[in-house]
Amino acid sequence: xxxxxxxxxxxxxxxxxxxxxxxxxxxxxxxxxxxxxxxxxxxxxxxxxxxxxxxxxxxxxxxxxxxxxxxxxxxxxxxxxxxxxxxxxxxxxxxxxxxxxxxxxxxxxxxxxxxxxxxxxxxxxxxxxxxxxxx
Numbered sequence: 001x002x003x004x005x006x007x008x009x010x011x012x013x014x015x016x017x018x019x020x021x022x023x024x025x026x027x028x029x030x031x032x033x034x035x036x037x038x039x040x041x042x043x044x045x046x047x048x049x050x051x052x053x054x055x056x057x058x059x060x061x062x063x064x065x066x067x068x069x070x071x072x073x074x075x076x077x078x079x080x081x082x083x084x085x086x087x088x089x090x091x092x093x094x095x096x097x098x099x100x101x102x103x104x105x106x107x108x109x110x111x112x113x114x115x116x117x118x119x120x121x122x123x124x125x126x127x128x129x130x131x132x133x134x135x
Contacts, residue, residue, distance in 0.1 A: 045084040
């Protein structure tokens with residue numbers, strides 16, 4: 001009788017220890033500090049990738065890809081394979097290489113200023129609202 005009690009007690013202790021260890025190991029969580037910049041850059045890269053995919057899904061973009069001999073599905077696959085830095089680089093190029101961007105506005109402003117100065121120096125008479133500085 002004493003031997004059975006001793007075996008039963010040690011068996012119960014062993015099972016209780018196993019249950020305790022099993023529940024403790026399965027609920028352990030690892031935590032680390034994340035900076036705000038890391039979180040923002042992570043979600044910004046997702047937004048950038050989604051923006052490029054939505055641009056790729058536009059019909060006129062797909063038509064142009066097909067006209068140039070590029071399969072739109074392959075372009076989408078390659079876009080998904082780009083790293084976050086490459087996505088940021090593509091977006092930066094798109095921002096700076098806009099068709100008819102600020103280059104035309106700058107050129108028109110330069111021509112206006114040159115004509116205005118030549119009107120004020122009595123070299124031309126383009127604008128009726130200017131007067132010659134010599135008269």
